[in-house]
Amino acid sequence: LCCLGGGMAAPDPRQRDDLIRREASKQTGGRLPLTAAEQRLDAALLKMKQNETWRADFPPAMHFFRARPLIRTSPIFHLLQKMPKGGALHVHDFSMVDVEWLVKNATYRPHCYMCLTDKRSIRFVFSSRWPKALPRCSPWTLLENLRAKMVNTTDFDDSIMGNMTLFSDQDPEVLYPSQDVVWERFEQAFAALWGLVTYAPVFRDYYYQGLTQFYTDNVMYLELRALLPQTYELDGSTHDTAWTLKTYQEVTKQFTEDHPGFFGARIIFTIQRRVNASVMASTVEEAMKLQSDFPEVMAGFDMVGREDKGRPLWYFRDALSLPAERGVTLPFFFHAGETDLEGTEVDQNLLDALLFNTSRIGHGFALGRHPLAKELSRKRGVAVEVCPISNQVLKLVNDMRNHPAAALMSENHPLVISSDDPAMFGASGLSYDFYEAFVGFGGVRSNLGTLKKLAMNSIRYSSLNAKLQDKALAGWKERWDKFVSENSF
Amino acid sequence: LCCLGGGMAAPDPRQRDDLIRREASKQTGGRLPLTAAEQRLDAALLKMKQNETWRADFPPAMHFFRARPLIRTSPIFHLLQKMPKGGALHVHDFSMVDVEWLVKNATYRPHCYMCLTDKRSIRFVFSSRWPKALPRCSPWTLLENLRAKMVNTTDFDDSIMGNMTLFSDQDPEVLYPSQDVVWERFEQAFAALWGLVTYAPVFRDYYYQGLTQFYTDNVMYLELRALLPQTYELDGSTHDTAWTLKTYQEVTKQFTEDHPGFFGARIIFTIQRRVNASVMASTVEEAMKLQSDFPEVMAGFDMVGREDKGRPLWYFRDALSLPAERGVTLPFFFHAGETDLEGTEVDQNLLDALLFNTSRIGHGFALGRHPLAKELSRKRGVAVEVCPISNQVLKLVNDMRNHPAAALMSENHPLVISSDDPAMFGASGLSYDFYEAFVGFGGVRSNLGTLKKLAMNSIRYSSLNAKLQDKALAGWKERWDKFVSENSF
Ligand SMILES: [Zn+2]
Ligand SMILES: [Zn+2]
Numbered sequence: 001l002c003c004l005g006g007g008m009a010a011p012d013p014r015q016r017d018d019l020i021r022r023e024a025s026k027q028t029g030g031r032l033p034l035t036a037a038e039q040r041l042d043a044a045l046l047k048m049k050q051n052e053t054w055r056a057d058f059p060p061a062m063h064f065f066r067a068r069p070l071i072r073t074s075p076i077f078h079l080l081q082k083m084p085k086g087g088a089l090h091v092h093d094f095s096m097v098d099v100e101w102l103v104k105n106a107t108y109r110p111h112c113y114m115c116l117t118d119k120r121s122i123r124f125v126f127s128s129r130w131p132k133a134l135p136r137c138s139p140w141t142l143l144e145n146l147r148a149k150m151v152n153t154t155d156f157d158d159s160i161m162g163n164m165t166l167f168s169d170q171d172p173e174v175l176y177p178s179q180d181v182v183w184e185r186f187e188q189a190f191a192a193l194w195g196l197v198t199y200a201p202v203f204r205d206y207y208y209q210g211l212t213q214f215y216t217d218n219v220m221y222l223e224l225r226a227l228l229p230q231t232y233e234l235d236g237s238t239h240d241t242a243w244t245l246k247t248y249q250e251v252t253k254q255f256t257e258d259h260p261g262f263f264g265a266r267i268i269f270t271i272q273r274r275v276n277a278s279v280m281a282s283t284v285e286e287a288m289k290l291q292s293d294f295p296e297v298m299a300g301f302d303m304v305g306r307e308d309k310g311r312p313l314w315y316f317r318d319a320l321s322l323p324a325e326r327g328v329t330l331p332f333f334f335h336a337g338e339t340d341l342e343g344t345e346v347d348q349n350l351l352d353a354l355l356f357n358t359s360r361i362g363h364g365f366a367l368g369r370h371p372l373a374k375e376l377s378r379k380r381g382v383a384v385e386v387c388p389i390s391n392q393v394l395k396l397v398n399d400m401r402n403h404p405a406a407a408l409m410s411e412n413h414p415l416v417i418s419s420d421d422p423a424m425f426g427a428s429g430l431s432y433d434f435y436e437a438f439v440g441f442g443g444v445r446s447n448l449g450t451l452k453k454l455a456m457n458s459i460r461y462s463s464l465n466a467k468l469q470d471k472a473l474a475g476w477k478e479r480w481d482k483f484v485s486e487n488s489f
Numbered sequence: 490l491c492c493l494g495g496g497m498a499a500p501d502p503r504q505r506d507d508l509i510r511r512e513a514s515k516q517t518g519g520r521l522p523l524t525a526a527e528q529r530l531d532a533a534l535l536k537m538k539q540n541e542t543w544r545a546d547f548p549p550a551m552h553f554f555r556a557r558p559l560i561r562t563s564p565i566f567h568l569l570q571k572m573p574k575g576g577a578l579h580v581h582d583f584s585m586v587d588v589e590w591l592v593k594n595a596t597y598r599p600h601c602y603m604c605l606t607d608k609r610s611i612r613f614v615f616s617s618r619w620p621k622a623l624p625r626c627s628p629w630t631l632l633e634n635l636r637a638k639m640v641n642t643t644d645f646d647d648s649i650m651g652n653m654t655l656f657s658d659q660d661p662e663v664l665y666p667s668q669d670v671v672w673e674r675f676e677q678a679f680a681a682l683w684g685l686v687t688y689a690p691v692f693r694d695y696y697y698q699g700l701t702q703f704y705t706d707n708v709m710y711l712e713l714r715a716l717l718p719q720t721y722e723l724d725g726s727t728h729d730t731a732w733t734l735k736t737y738q739e740v741t742k743q744f745t746e747d748h749p750g751f752f753g754a755r756i757i758f759t760i761q762r763r764v765n766a767s768v769m770a771s772t773v774e775e776a777m778k779l780q781s782d783f784p785e786v787m788a789g790f791d792m793v794g795r796e797d798k799g800r801p802l803w804y805f806r807d808a809l810s811l812p813a814e815r816g817v818t819l820p821f822f823f824h825a826g827e828t829d830l831e832g833t834e835v836d837q838n839l840l841d842a843l844l845f846n847t848s849r850i851g852h853g854f855a856l857g858r859h860p861l862a863k864e865l866s867r868k869r870g871v872a873v874e875v876c877p878i879s880n881q882v883l884k885l886v887n888d889m890r891n892h893p894a895a896a897l898m899s900e901n902h903p904l905v906i907s908s909d910d911p912a913m914f915g916a917s918g919l920s921y922d923f924y925e926a927f928v929g930f931g932g933v934r935s936n937l938g939t940l941k942k943l944a945m946n947s948i949r950y951s952s953l954n955a956k957l958q959d960k961a962l963a964g965w966k967e968r969w970d971k972f973v974s975e976n977s978f
Contacts, residue, residue, distance in 0.1 A: 010810030011844040016803075019840055023861035053833070061829070173662075180545075314505075321499030340550070340890045342932025344542070351508055355500040368857070368896040369932065372512035398887045401829045407857040407896060443831025443858065 024445055028409045029453030041488035042448035048076050049444055060400035060440030063172045064389045068426060071435055079487060080438065081431045083451060084479040086458035087221035087263075087472075088214055088418050088430050090362055090385035092270075092304065094190060094197050095421035096210030096224075098428055099164040103157050105205070106196045111234055113140040114160075121188040122163045124195035126202075128234045164193045166393055167426025179340075179395045183306050186394070189424060200231040200239060204251055211255045215262055217429025220479070221472060222265035223299055223463060224248070225333070225362075227272075228290075245269075245290060249297040261479065263472045266299035266463055268333045273303035273310030280319040288328050299463035300331030300359060307338045312345050313352040320356050331463060335362035340396060342369050351376075360385055360416075360461060365396050368404040374413070383414040383461035388436040389427050390420035400440030409442055409450070416458045452480070513934055517898045518942030530977035531937035537565050542933055549889035549929030552661045553878045557915060560924055568976060569927065570920045572940060573968040575947035576710035576752075576961075577703055577907050577919050579851055579874035581759075581793065583679060583686050584910030585699030585713075587917055588653040592646050594694070595685045600723055602629040603649075610677040611652045613684035615691075617723045653682045655882055656915025668829075668884045672795050675883070678913060689720040689728060693740055700744045704751055706918025709968070710961060711754040712788055712952060713737070714822075714851075716761075717779075734758075734779060738786040750968065752961045755788035755952055757822045762792035762799030769808040777817050788952035789820030789848060796827045801834050802841040809845050820952060824851035829885060831858050840865075849874055849905075849950060854885050857893040863902070872903040872950035877925040878916050879909035889929030898931055898939070905947045941969070 025031050034042060052058070052074060059067035059074070071077050106112070111126045115137040125131045131140050147153050162168065166186060168175055176182035197206050214222055228244045239247075245267060252265045269290060271283045287301045303310070313320065313334065323330035334353040341347050350373040353361055361367070364384035367374050377384065386405040397403050408415055419425075419433045427433065437454070438446055459472045514520050523531060541547070541563060548556035548563070560566050595601070600615045604626040614620045620629050636642050651657065655675060657664055665671035686695050703711055717733045728736075734756060741754045758779060760772045776790045792799070802809065802823065812819040823842035830836050839862040842850055850856070853873035856863050866873065875894040886892050897904050908914075908922045916922065926943070927935055948961045 010813045011806070011841075016841070016844055019844070019861060020837070023840065023859060026860045053830070317500070324499045340888065341542070342890060342895065342930075343934035347932070348509070351512065352500075352505070355505055355508070368893075369899045370512060371515045371896075371900040372508060397891055399829065401831060402886055402891055402893070404857075404891070404896070406831065407860075407893070410858045411860040441831075443836070445832035 023410075026411050027446060027450060028412045028415070028457075029447070029449035029451070030412060032449040032452055034449055034452075035484070037484050037488045038448055038452075041484055044488065045076065045079070045448055046444070048074075048079075049439060052076060052439055053444055060436055063398070064392055064432070064436070065167060065169075065172045065426060068432070071432060074435070074439075076439060077431060077435050080434045080451075081217060081429075082487065083431075083434075083483055084218050084220065084455060084476055085417075085430050085434060086219070086455035086476055087223065087416075087462050088219050089223045089360065089383075089416050089458055089462060090387055090418035090420055091214075091222060091224055092421050093224055093226040094193060094206075095423040097206055097213060098423050099161045099193070101209055102164060102193060102196055102206070103160050105209075106199075106202045107143055107157075107160060109202070110144060112143045112196075114143055114146075115140050119188060122160065122192045124193070126195070126199040126232075126234055127236065129236075164189050165426060166424050172393075176393075176395065179308070182393065182395055183309075186424065194229075198229050198231045200233050200247075203231050203244070204247055207248060207251050208255055211252070211259075211262070211265065214429050215255075215259055217431050218479075219430050220261060220476060221263040221459070221462065221464075223268055223333075224265055225268045225270045225302055225304060227270055227304070228267070241286065241290070242293070245294055245297060249294065252297070261475060263475060265297075267297055268299045268302050268463075270302045270304045273305045273307070273335075275311075277316060277319060280316045281322065284319045284322050284330070288323055288326070288330050291330050292328070300333050302333045302335060302362065304335065307335060307346055307349065308341055310346075313349045313356065314345075317352075332356055332358045333360050333362065333463075334358045336364060337361065337366035337370070337373075338363035338391075338394075338396070339366055342366065354380070354382065358382060359463065363387060363391070365391055365404060368407050378413055381414050381461070383416055383457065384408060385418050386415050386437065387418050387420035388433050388440065389422075389425050392436075393425045400436045401443070403436075403441040405437065406441035406443070409437070409446065412453075414457065414461060415454075416461055417454055455480070515900050516935060516939060517901045517904070517946075518936070518938035518940070519901060521938040521941055523938055523941075524973070526973050526977045527937055527941075530973055533977065534565065534568070534937055535933075537563075537568075538928060538933055541565060541928055549925055552887070553881055553921070553925070554656060554658075554661045554915060557921070560921060563924070563928075565928060566920060566924050569923045569940075570706060570918075571976065572920075572923075572972055573707050573709065573944060573965055574919050574923060575708070575944035575965055576712065576905075576951050577708050578712045578849065578872075578905050578947055578951060579876055579907035579909055580703075580711060580713055581910050582713055582715040583682060583695075584912040586695055586702060587912050588650045588682070590698055591653060591682060591685055591695075592649050594698075595688075595691045596632055596646075596649060598691070599633060601632045601685075603632055603635075604629050608677060611649065611681045613682075615684070615688040615721075615723055616725065618725075653678050653912075654915060655913050661882075665882075665884065668797070671882065671884055672798075675913065687718050687720045689722050689736075692720050692733070693736055696737060696740050697744055700741070700748075700751070700754065703918050704744075704748055706920050707968075708919050709750060709965060710752040710948070710951065710953075712757055712822075713754055714757045714759045714791055714793065716759055716793070717756075730775065730779070731782070734783055734786065738783065741786070750964060752964060754786075756786055757788050757791050757952075759791045759793045762794045762796070762824075764800075766805060766808060769805045770811065773808045773811050773819070777812055777815070777819050780819050781817070789822050791822045791824060791851065793824065796824060796838065797830055797835055799835075802838050802845065803834075806841075821845055821847045822849050822851065822952075823847045825853060826850065826855035826859070826862075827852035827880075827883075827885070828855055831855065843869070843871065847871060848952065852876060852880065854880055854893060857896050867902055870903050870950070872905055872946060873897060874907050875904050875926065876907050876909035877922050877929065878911075878914050881925075882914045889925045890932070892925075892930040894926070895930035895932070898926070898935065901942075903946065903950060904943075905950055906943055944969070 059070045113125050115123050117137045228241045231239045256262050269287050291298045336349040336353040350370050354376045360383045362385050391397050417437045422428050548559045602614050604612050606626045717730045720728045745751050758776050780787045825838040825842040839859050843865045849872045851874050880886050906926045911917050
């Protein structure tokens with residue numbers, strides 16, 4: 001920088017090239033050396049991206065619901081699907097599996113009852129006896145009976161599906177005109193599938209199916225934010241939190257045995273941020289106990305729900321200080337800065353998450369407006385979990401090129417790409433979000449090195465210990481090299 | 490930063506307060522000491538902003554066309570109108586004056602002819618004889634005759650107005666679905682008013698009226714990007730560039746005499762960026778001559794027109810190197826980074842503008858994605874001219890809270906707020922853009938110190954020499970103190 005012309009000299013083209021190179025080298029993966037094969041693949045990728053950037057209907061400039069069919073025909077997307085992406089570090093328990101599976105599989109099981117609330121949202125329950133009526137819901141219908149009377153169940157099944165996801169073929173701007181409306185529908189959709197996924201036999205299969213979908217998308221590891229709800233059996237008996245956590249552990253073990261190369265999954269126990277201080281305190285106590293009882297599968301603790309409407313982290317400071325006060329380990333993985341409300345109490349969550357020594361930051365959408373929090377996140381290697389499609393559907397950003405992670409990526413800020421609630425948004429696995437990051441806010445400049453670094457980040461910033469990280473990285477590297485050699489000509 | 494807890498200690502509330510204060514102090518104006526009276530005004534402002542932030546129809550989250558009536562009722566806006574804002578450093582010649590003045594004043598003058606192009610855009614000419622037909626335009630109509638036949642001219646005048654501005658009561662998303670559409674209409678609107686404003690008598694009055702509107706909005710100084718077009722008289726005779734520049738100088742002098750406290754205006758000579766290299770070379774030659782002939786009024790040189798469709802700066806490198814090669818002074822004030830096209834040749838303009846030693850950066854919308862350019866801009870005090878409403882209307886950003894200047898403002902990056910083409914966007918002066926900056930991307934945290942610093946920046950980063958800056962700053966300070974004492978109770 002010292003040597004830039006003093007105005008009285010025309011710029012030197014070599015100096016210009018040097019500046020361009022230096023700026024490009026600052027981006028995520030900008031300093032990763034690429035092998036000859038990687039360079040060939042990178043050149044092909046650049047061409048594909050240039051073609052994509054100049055089309056009039058540039059997918060990252062559109063709402064994902066409109067962009068999805070275009071993305072599906074993109075050669076870059078097909079490459080991203082095949083690419084070993086490492087781990088998915090920000091995914092929620094009940095939005096892993098596309099809703100089609102829920103309808104075609106779960107709702108076709110025997111003893112499945114459905115009712116319709118006065119807000120036109122559906123509710124389910126499995127029961128060996130006729131279930132007790134729900135308040136503000138129509139009388140229960142046994143789906144077996146109902147479907148038996150239909151000539152064609154396609155429309156019916158489609159309407160169930162539509163009730164359990166935000167994705168729609170209609171104009172998303174009309175359907176979801178404001179953050180309030182889209183969050184309300186988001187919460188209703190979770191309530192709709194709740195009775196299905198908390199039925200113990202479905203719970204187990206749903207999770208296995210979720211792992212399958214990520215595995216198929218070439219994701220080898222998962223950190224799942226999980227509410228660990230009480231699950232139930234057909235006779236109405238229930239299982240506690242420990243059972244749920246143990247089931248995650250068992251199914252993960254089974255899946256890993258069935259799928260060589262899969263590296264496992266860990267659980268971040270979550271609770272709604274709308275609870276009060278005393279509920280939070282007892283939940284933190286419970287989390288500490290789970291962390292010590294299940295150190296292998298428990299990764300830590302977080303809060304979920306709309307940040308703007310929930311309580312800020314600082315409200316819960318006493319509860320969140322418990323582990324430190326007792327000298328007990330409970331890693332935090334706080335959602336923070338998933339907000340537009342700059343300068344409000346909620347917007348303080350970013351700095352507070354860092355004060356509570358969070359291991360990563362969920363979303364961090366507002367980080368660019370917090371220079372001190374940004375500096376801390378960078379210096380302490382607290383990675384930001386960027387979930388582009390989630391931010392767009394939940395109306396924080398329209399055009400992906402304006403996503404604040406563009407700035408983070410241009411300066412190699414510690415970050416990973418994740419998908420938050422893919423089934424809710426009509427996505428699956430990580431590839432759609434990788435597409436938005438790579439083609440959208442990555443710009444033409446982001447390259448194969450960027451993708452490689454993002455995949456490596458997802459292992460490096462995982463909750464795995466150093467030894468397991470090395471092992472995971474070695475496994476990933478093997479698959480990466482295979483991917484490169486199969487796709488570079 | 491050194492002392493942040495190691496995870497095994499609950500955060501200290503005093504340390505937290507300290508971090509919050511340190512982060513706030515990093516913002517634009519964050520370190521300006523405020524007098525007791527300023528602190529009282531600041532407290533009142535904070536209350537107003539909190540009220541504004543929690544309303545469901547938060548103006549900065551909307552398109553400006555919808556937000557304008559809400560902004561007009563905002564007490565913050567009324568305060569901003571009264572506030573001495575310093576200088577407007579990024580304003581274009583033919584969008585200074587609201588179109589109502591053009592219709593009610595210019596088109597009511599005698600000898601005014603109008604025709605309608607096949608794209609339904611209007612064209613004007615003043616002429617003592619019946620003017621020659623324009624290609625692809627209807628036959629000319631003499632407005633005096635046409636209006637004489639009308640019972641009521643209101644609808645007619647309104648339709649002329651609508652043709653010369655982008656502003657509309659209709660849904661802007663429907664009217665301008667893409668950047669291509671809005672830029673096409675933008676260029677047609679300029680073509681529509683061209684024949685009015687290049688008529689020498691109107692030209693003079695238009696500029697005087699433009700200064701009046703900025704003065705009324707408590708702007709005391711202007712740097713005008715001006716095409717310096719050939720102007721014409723009723724008999725068809727024309728005036729050259731030097732006449733136009735001299736007229737700017739004379740009218741400015743007159744206006745300054747008529748309006749004590751007004752500090753003057755300087756001209757940044759501009760040319761369309763779609764020209765070829767040889768036209769650019771001769772224009773740069775002309776600019777160098779004007780700069781040496783009119784050193785007082787000429788501030789420097791720039792290019793205008795849609796950056797994405799025009800030629801990049803580097804294409805013009807030979808022409809732009811002429812001043813340096815000859816050892817002649819010609820300050821540059823380049824538009825750069827008014828684009829979404831990250832990583833393309835056009836997106837290179839930011840770095841190239843800095844390589845050519847630009848004095849300021851027009852828009853710099855993409856600066857956040859260029860860490861090296863950002864660093865250079867900061868270190869060399871090359872201020873970014875942020876024009877929020879322009880960026881929104883021309884579809885670079887939807888929700889103002891996501892404007893990339895939010896990050897710049899949070900870290901006191903050298904910047905000024907300006908209005909680009911207020912009349913085109915239905916704005917006027919600087920107050921609407923100050924509103925969007927202060928309430929929108931400034932967030933709740935930005936305060937009276939921020940506003941004070943923005944006003945001071947507009948003098949500090951002007952093209953005035955040090956002595957004149959001191960004088961302007963002293964004049965501004967006097968008005969500022971008066972403003973504070975009149976509005977803090
Ligand atoms: Zn989440
Ligand atoms: Zn401009």
